[in-house]
Amino acid sequence: MTRFALILALAAPLPVLAGEIGPHAVTYDEYGAIEEPLTDRPGDPEAGVVVMTTRGDGNCIACHRVAALEEYPFHGEVGPPLDGVAAYRSAAELRGIVANAKQMFPGTVMPAFYKSEGFTRPGDGFTGEAATEPLPPLLTAQQIEDVVAFLMTLTE
């Protein structure tokens, strides 16, 4: 019985903080947008900059050019430049794209930052060792909100 309980505990979904929507509970609309914020604390654009530019975090600039983040080195070209993205995308769309861009762009190269299972040979970070799902998503709910808050400042 104890062993059974342990197995159940291991297979249980990741713990979710109060006031947060966990990766499993997120609802995407038919276009891949997420209307409801993932946390009840508003996103902080400055914290979003840290996520966008930090290698262990979102590292978004590894693939995207962002003129407003010019002071940080090494912007990639794998994704489109994000300048002015808030002029044609809503917060709900941006939240959906960051959480799981494959909902809006099927087959896209962009990783899903708020997803915890369904991976092929999931690894433990960059160690090359195996990891057991569910994995902690690449970004926390709050980090997603912070990134969305920063993207919403990119109006031109």
Place this chain on the structure above:
Amino acid sequence: MTTRTVAALALAGLLAAPAWAEDAEERLLVNDEIEITLRAPAPEHLDGALPEIVSGWVYRSPETQDLQRDDFDNPGILYVDQAREVWNAALGSEGKSCASCHDDPESMRGVRPVYPKWDEAKGELQSLEMQINECLTDQMGAEAWGWDSDDMKNMTALLASVSRGMPIDVAIDGPVQDIWERGREMYYTRYGQLELSCASCHEQNYGNLIRADHLSQGHTNGFPVYRFSTTALVSQHNRFRGCIRDTRAETFAIGSDDLLALELYVASRGNGLSVEGPAVRH
């Protein structure tokens, strides 16, 4: 401004163009004698996945590129020279050296382009590493070398160097077809928490920057490569492992059947490019 100055300026602009841009002047003539094929028609079995195949050399900085033009500048050649000494050394209980059976290393010209290759007697696909170990253990009575050991990387670098300029030409049909298909499946599998396949980077995004790196088509014709980041020779399997690890995936073991299948498939994507090893990379 005279037309001549305009022309000169335009020319200067052209010369300053990034090396990966379409550039009629791009040419790699090693030691002023070995012509390297930098672009070749895509092999038929790629079914149009690439418009042409391009050597990884093309995507490197001019400074890195220049180091491959002359063996005096290529840090990888140091290891080739070390392997030349081992080539002539009696290693195992039989008192034989590589030279006892094969004369000089130049007699190995033509070997590197066709590996990995089916071994009829053993009934298995063999990489160059496996063939070298077969000689060591079965012919010379010596210990096998580790896949990623210095001795092994040096020797594969020597064997590559004597075939430089020859087109990669691995067979993909007959007894190896199933293995080749397994390799192709791996190439297009989106591994790890980042869900990226080899194709995500090297087929869909070659020529693009990812962080500070210019993505190439990920060919293996330059292996083993000398890398500045590790200041050492790097084997193909080691490179594959690193690329898979970077997708936040569980990697495969060096020397595993999985990476051997991938080695065959990736080699076949480069059929037609020249052997360049030891190439210089950052």
